[in-house]
Structures are given as C-alpha cells and as structure tokens.
Amino acid sequence: xxxxxxxxxxxxxxxxMEAGDAPALAAYRNDPAVAVLQxxxxxxxxxxxxxxxxxxxxxxxxVLGDWQQVAIEHDGAMVGDIGVxxxxxxxxxxxxxxxxxxxxxxxxxxxxxxxxxxxxxxxGVRRVDAATxxxxxxxxxxxxxxxxxxxxxxxxxxxxxxxxxDLYVLRLPRLPx
Numbered sequence: 001x002x003x004x005x006x007x008x009x010x011x012x013x014x015x016x017m018e019a020g021d022a023p024a025l026a027a028y029r030n031d032p033a034v035a036v037l038q039x040x041x042x043x044x045x046x047x048x049x050x051x052x053x054x055x056x057x058x059x060x061x062x063v064l065g066d067w068q069q070v071a072i073e074h075d076g077a078m079v080g081d082i083g084v085x086x087x088x089x090x091x092x093x094x095x096x097x098x099x100x101x102x103x104x105x106x107x108x109x110x111x112x113x114x115x116x117x118x119x120x121x122x123x124g125v126r127r128v129d130a131a132t133x134x135x136x137x138x139x140x141x142x143x144x145x146x147x148x149x150x151x152x153x154x155x156x157x158x159x160x161x162x163x164x165x166d167l168y169v170l171r172l173p174r175l176p177x
Contacts, residue, residue, distance in 0.1 A: 007115055024100070080099035083096040133166070153165065
C-alpha cells in the first residue's frame, strides 16, 4: 500500500512532521500575530515543539478519532501546518490550518488546504468542517473559495476565554463546476 503523504502540489509538499520541524513550529506558534486566533498554550517552547512533533510523527496517516498535524513545506522549509481530525468512522473531518506570518498572503493556505480536501475526499470523507474567528477575513475567504458554506456561529475556548467562531461545512463529493 502506498501512503498518500508526502503529497506534492505546484509549490508545496504536505507531509508528516519530522524532528527538524520543531524550531519552525515553535517560532510561528509563538508569533503573537499568528497565535492570537489559535487555542494552543503560550509560550510554545522549543521543548513543547519537540514533544509535539515526536507525538504527531508517531501517529502516521490516516488517523481516525484523533487529530493529526501535517506539515506544509515550501522550498524545503516548514511554513505551516494543517490539523485534521477525522471521526472514528473516517467519513467526517474537521480541519484547521496555520501559516507562519512570512508565508501568509501568497496562496499557500488555499493550495495546501485544497490538496488536503482532495486527499480526504479520495479517502472517503464525505464532510469537512472548519471554524474561524469572524474577524479572520482571509481565512473566511479561503474557506468560501474552496467551496465551504457558512452554516452558523459557535464558540470555543482560546486560552481560557470563550470566543465566537464562524462555522463552515463542505459536503463531498464536490460537484463538477
């Protein structure tokens, strides 16, 4: 059986995280402009990143009933990640994505998330859920561009504070345009 990862797009590689990714992960997770809308604890130290990467890499692909973080690589360097949580049955996934500030605004998130959705669809996922802060207009535009529908509002906790989320759903298979 051939593993679907690494997955190569026009400019990026989606792959399981590796030990060498920890410094980049710690750097962008500690960037206040990146972390402001995310739920991980701060500070996110290099030791935290080492532990996170080791645990994530050990999971393999696919992971059912839990989260898996997939590295987004550009020109040999990790520039972000996509989190994927699939139900135990594997037919519903929730995704989230984070890019280092220097990698934002270049279409990498659209390219990477689009490729991940295509992989999930090929693996039998029938619905993908996502949530974003209503003020994160770039993320909202990305989800709409990829075919997600805004279905309502919910809430989550970010470092002890309840925040509002816009909730999105993408039903698969997508119909040809």
